[in-house]
Amino acid sequence: MQAAKQQYRAQILQKKKKKMPLPHAVLITYPTAGQLNPMLQLAQLLHSQGFYITFVNTEFGYRQLLRGNASLDALFGRFNRSSFRFVSIPDGICESDLQGPGYLLNVWFSIVRNCPAALHELLLELNSSPDVPRLTCIITNFLVTFPRDVADRLGVPELVFWTTSACGLMASLHVRELVRRGYVPLKDESCLTNGYLDTAIDWIPGMKDIRLRDISSFIRTTDRDDFYLKEEMEEADYALKSQGLILNTFEGMEGEVLDALRGFFPRIYALGAIGSLIDQISGSAATTTPMRLGSWDEEEEEDRRCAEWLEAQQRGSVVYVSFGSITTLTRDELAEFAWGLAESGRPFLWVVRPGLVEGGIEALPGGLVEETKGRSLLVKWCHQGKVLSHPAIGVFLTHGGWNSMMESVARGVPMICWPGFADQYTNCRYACKHWGFGMEIEEEVRRGQVTEVVREALEGEKGEEMRKKAMEWKEKARRAAAEDGTSFTDLARLANDLTQLTTNTGIKQTKHTPS
Numbered sequence: 001m002q003a004a005k006q007q008y009r010a011q012i013l014q015k016k017k018k019k020m021p022l023p024h025a026v027l028i029t030y031p032t033a034g035q036l037n038p039m040l041q042l043a044q045l046l047h048s049q050g051f052y053i054t055f056v057n058t059e060f061g062y063r064q065l066l067r068g069n070a071s072l073d074a075l076f077g078r079f080n081r082s083s084f085r086f087v088s089i090p091d092g093i094c095e096s097d098l099q100g101p102g103y104l105l106n107v108w109f110s111i112v113r114n115c116p117a118a119l120h121e122l123l124l125e126l127n128s129s130p131d132v133p134r135l136t137c138i139i140t141n142f143l144v145t146f147p148r149d150v151a152d153r154l155g156v157p158e159l160v161f162w163t164t165s166a167c168g169l170m171a172s173l174h175v176r177e178l179v180r181r182g183y184v185p186l187k188d189e190s191c192l193t194n195g196y197l198d199t200a201i202d203w204i205p206g207m208k209d210i211r212l213r214d215i216s217s218f219i220r221t222t223d224r225d226d227f228y229l230k231e232e233m234e235e236a237d238y239a240l241k242s243q244g245l246i247l248n249t250f251e252g253m254e255g256e257v258l259d260a261l262r263g264f265f266p267r268i269y270a271l272g273a274i275g276s277l278i279d280q281i282s283g284s285a286a287t288t289t290p291m292r293l294g295s296w297d298e299e300e301e302e303d304r305r306c307a308e309w310l311e312a313q314q315r316g317s318v319v320y321v322s323f324g325s326i327t328t329l330t331r332d333e334l335a336e337f338a339w340g341l342a343e344s345g346r347p348f349l350w351v352v353r354p355g356l357v358e359g360g361i362e363a364l365p366g367g368l369v370e371e372t373k374g375r376s377l378l379v380k381w382c383h384q385g386k387v388l389s390h391p392a393i394g395v396f397l398t399h400g401g402w403n404s405m406m407e408s409v410a411r412g413v414p415m416i417c418w419p420g421f422a423d424q425y426t427n428c429r430y431a432c433k434h435w436g437f438g439m440e441i442e443e444e445v446r447r448g449q450v451t452e453v454v455r456e457a458l459e460g461e462k463g464e465e466m467r468k469k470a471m472e473w474k475e476k477a478r479r480a481a482a483e484d485g486t487s488f489t490d491l492a493r494l495a496n497d498l499t500q501l502t503t504n505t506g507i508k509q510t511k512h513t514p515s
Contacts (some may be wrong), residue, residue, distance in 0.1 A: 340450020
């Protein structure tokens with residue numbers, strides 16, 4: 001692998017000397033923070049390997065990108081402007097689409113209606129433009145399932161970046177089989193509470209000790225035509241027809257399921273933890289700024305407040321609380337978490353982002369701030385990578401989304417998981433049962449359990465075991481991202497494979513054997 005990597009770098013250097021066209025990757029992302037951030041990181045990795053990058057966003061996502069980086073110039077500071085450009089396509093999303101609990105569906109339908117034709121036109125234009133290298137490949141986010149026909153028309157291979165865990169993907173691949181075998185849809189609503197979800201599912205390749213409740217939340221429906229259930233199956237089918245699969249995971253963490261996935265995909269590239277890989281290549285930590293949700297000045301101030309507050313806390317004493325970019329809580333759930341944290345007596349930093357709960361940060365119960373004065377900090381945004389890297393953080397209370405989980409793994413921080421959407425149940429099961437660095441809070445959250453779990457995670461025997469496991473996984477993630485680690489070599493292999501592409505030959509049909 002080392003020889004292949006050196007040969008690839010020599011080829012790129014030679015092309016630059018001869019002023020040969022660079023390989024050109026077009027990356028197409030779904031416009032939510034949980035999808036946009038890892039796609040930006042993938043773009044950064046490919047750019048570091050000598051690729052010309054065209055990063056395609058929808059207009060909605062592009063506005064978020066600009067808002068979160070103060071200006072396009074600020075964002076471009078991380079990239080070579082002559083070989084990395086951002087473009088946007090119309091999506092028809094307006095502010096009214098983003099209001100209320102159904103906003104995710106509004107965004108989805110607007111994109112499906114408005115983006116395909118514009119994307120096709122853009123790709124055709126890019127491939128014939130004298131100002132950019134001809135397209136080498138198209139890489140799509142797994143939620144964007146409409147570029148394939150134009151990729152086929154251009155003769156350009158299409159790869160899929162699946163941003164869940166490998167286990168989450170494997171579970172998604174078998175949702176259709178769950179339907180065929182009669183597990184799904186549920187017979188009636190009582191199946192959610194009568195123990196039916198504890199049914200063992202022991203036939204999914206590479207996955208052990210899995211119950212029905214550990215599969216995607218989208219199977220928890222009584223409607224065979226449920227939108228999310230159907231999309232889960234269609235997205236998995238779409239990925240299966242791609243010419244390559246990219247994952248934010250690493251061999252040492254999900255090797256068994258990755259081996260099983262190789263029976264479904266012609267080639268797999270495991271680049272996780274993707275943030276650690278960027279740090280390794282760039283030589284510095286926290287090189288990628290996550291998507292922001294408010295104004296630049298406001299969130300710079302939040303970032304400063306977090307840093308100052310954490311400096312005043314004891315090592316390993318703080319509960320960091322964040323439920324990601326799309327999770328929503330009821331006011332009752334918010335109150336249970338708030339008073340559970342307060343009654344634990346431990347310091348906590350809580351990200352109460354706009355949209356987490358109706359009323360925002362003002363919805364927190366009266367008296368909470370006074371009750372926890374001096375040991376709590378409530379913010380609307382923080383740089384999660386920086387916070388998790390701080391030695392004061394003792395545990396991460398999270399929804400269990402895969403981006404957050406990989407950030408936590410890379411920094412050796414144990415987790416308290418409260419899953420509620422999509423693959424979060426799968427991630428939680430593996431964190432608690434198989435990887436050993438997690439504890440779970442029950443779906444119907446109660447303040448007493450929150451208090452108990454927080455205290456155990458920070459001071460109990462279980463917490464000590466979790467911290468030990470978390471540090472072991474941190475070291476495994478570091479080794480994977482290091483030169484000659486599995487993720488580093490997979491990146492070199494991905495870059496090498498992509499540069500060998502032509503419109504006629506496609507990717508070489510080779511299997512990868514883990515080192």
